[in-house]
Amino acid sequence: xxxxxxxxxxxxxxxxxxxxxxxxxxxxxxxxxxxxxxxxxxxxxxxxxxxxxxxxxxxxxxxxxxxxxxxxxxxxxxxxxxxxxxxxxxxxxxxxxxxxxxxxxxxxxxxxxxxxxxxxxxxxxxxxxxxxxxxxxxxxxxxxxxxxxxxxxxxxxxxxxxxxxxxxxxxxxxxxxxxxxxxxxxxxxxxxxxxxxxxxxxxxxxxxxxxxxxxxxxxxxxxxxxxxxxxxxxxxxxxxxxxxxxxxxxxxxxxxxxxxxxxxxxxxxxxxxxxxxxxxxxxxxxxxxxxxxxxxxxxxxxxxxxxxxxxxxxxxxxxxxxxxxxxxxxxxxxxxxxxxxxxxxxxxxxxxxxxxxxxxxxxxxxxxxxxxxxxxxx
Numbered sequence: 001x002x003x004x005x006x007x008x009x010x011x012x013x014x015x016x017x018x019x020x021x022x023x024x025x026x027x028x029x030x031x032x033x034x035x036x037x038x039x040x041x042x043x044x045x046x047x048x049x050x051x052x053x054x055x056x057x058x059x060x061x062x063x064x065x066x067x068x069x070x071x072x073x074x075x076x077x078x079x080x081x082x083x084x085x086x087x088x089x090x091x092x093x094x095x096x097x098x099x100x101x102x103x104x105x106x107x108x109x110x111x112x113x114x115x116x117x118x119x120x121x122x123x124x125x126x127x128x129x130x131x132x133x134x135x136x137x138x139x140x141x142x143x144x145x146x147x148x149x150x151x152x153x154x155x156x157x158x159x160x161x162x163x164x165x166x167x168x169x170x171x172x173x174x175x176x177x178x179x180x181x182x183x184x185x186x187x188x189x190x191x192x193x194x195x196x197x198x199x200x201x202x203x204x205x206x207x208x209x210x211x212x213x214x215x216x217x218x219x220x221x222x223x224x225x226x227x228x229x230x231x232x233x234x235x236x237x238x239x240x241x242x243x244x245x246x247x248x249x250x251x252x253x254x255x256x257x258x259x260x261x262x263x264x265x266x267x268x269x270x271x272x273x274x275x276x277x278x279x280x281x282x283x284x285x286x287x288x289x290x291x292x293x294x295x296x297x298x299x300x301x302x303x304x305x306x307x308x309x310x311x312x313x314x315x316x317x318x319x320x321x322x323x324x325x326x327x328x329x330x331x332x333x334x335x336x337x338x339x340x341x342x343x344x345x346x347x348x349x350x351x352x353x354x355x356x357x358x359x360x361x362x363x364x365x366x367x368x369x370x371x372x373x374x375x376x377x378x
Contacts (some may be wrong), residue, residue, distance in 0.1 A: 012199075173313060209270055237323040267280060300335065303347075
């Protein structure tokens, strides 16, 4: 495994990284020796493969039934993993039954209907004793917003750690957070947000958007994945929710793409919950427009997230930057796995710094949750 640059002596750094890997099994997912653990990697780059190998080696101390599987990268966040991975996670009989009922292909392409989902759930529930107990998805492209993840957690009770874009530096940064303290403040913030009906976000760069969260639940991503069906990113640390479709209005001014700072700002204009135009001189404009034009659902304002990890600091990797305490992130595309109604093989987050977040109740006074990136008293 490649070691990050640091002033800490090499031997001490190696030990710190080993402890961080061990802590994933001991603290984050609390694996028992008899539990079945599936570690996934898409082998997108050498770093991801090396971390996956190191993680699997560490995990052998904690589980007698651990399997490390690599598969071809899907090419996009939110795309369902291939059939072979469904078989590893749910079992051979489940996948065979889904194929016999002609349900696997629409599942993998995210074209499954609500009516058919009920049949899928029935098949999975019937064979749930074949499922794995824990999945650690160390794939470059995120599996968080997939039916694969949703069905494992919701129907099978599998504990699921999603680690897209993960790199070695995170082991000595946001993965060193005080997990219990972060869990407490993240859950307190989620409870507060859930008392309000509407949210306004603003940034010094010109972002201003308002949307309704009526009947939507803000959830806490704490990194503590110990209860049946629990799901979290690693590194963790955010409160997130699916805005009510069709209600977002305003504009988003992007300074960062998922893995780099933009040369100049890019503006997304929002009407009725959708991106209707993209403006800017940055090459990223064409890349984003191409993705949005593939499917109308890709334009959906899918998520608001608020970072709560005080050990996260890097702005150039969206997995870490969206966890930075006092930032927010907005995602486009799929939100069907966390309370929304939009299904598409696309989910892309964008981080915003120094935001002001105002919560508006149905009745009573509004409340400022963040002021220029500073969390107000919870």
